[in-house]
Amino acid sequence: MLYDADTVMFSAGAVVFDEANGQVLTVIDRRKTKPDVYFPKGRIEAGETMEEAARREVEEETGVVCRLWPKMMGMEVRESPAVGKTKVIYWYAASFISTSPQRLEDHEQFTTNWVNIDEAPNVLSYEQDKQLLNICRAHFEKRET
Secondary structure: OOOOHHHEEEEEEEEEEEOOOOEEEEEEEOOOOOOEEEOOEEEOOOOOOHHHHHHHHHHHHHOEEEEEEEEEEEEEEEEEOOOOEEEEEEEEEEEEEEEOOOOOOOOOOEEEEEEEOOOHHHHOOOHHHHHHHHHHHHHHHHHHO
16 A cells, blocks of 8 residues: 555654563553553654664653563554544564653653553553553563573
């Protein structure tokens, strides 16, 4: 399928694992009446690679510095009626490195939450995030063996 570039928005994000504590990083978005829980992601800026965008978005939304794993975990395509565009999201898995001062933009109302990997499917708001977690977790478990 061919998309007109003016109708597509490109984003990148990451599922960040705290391997030492068996946790995964989530974002709680409190802009809605019922908060959404998902993985950090955001738009790819001009001149930025997908990997750079994923790392930057994680740090901006959560204050967490991460190291991306070498392989992209997935690509999600969804319609975004609110902005009238098709959204393409490039997903990576990553390891927690450290925390930095959180640099939230004024309009963003996010809270960072570390969740036990086994409990994450019960906490995440969206089915595609649960599927993504399963993909990343399979790679995570392969890394441990």
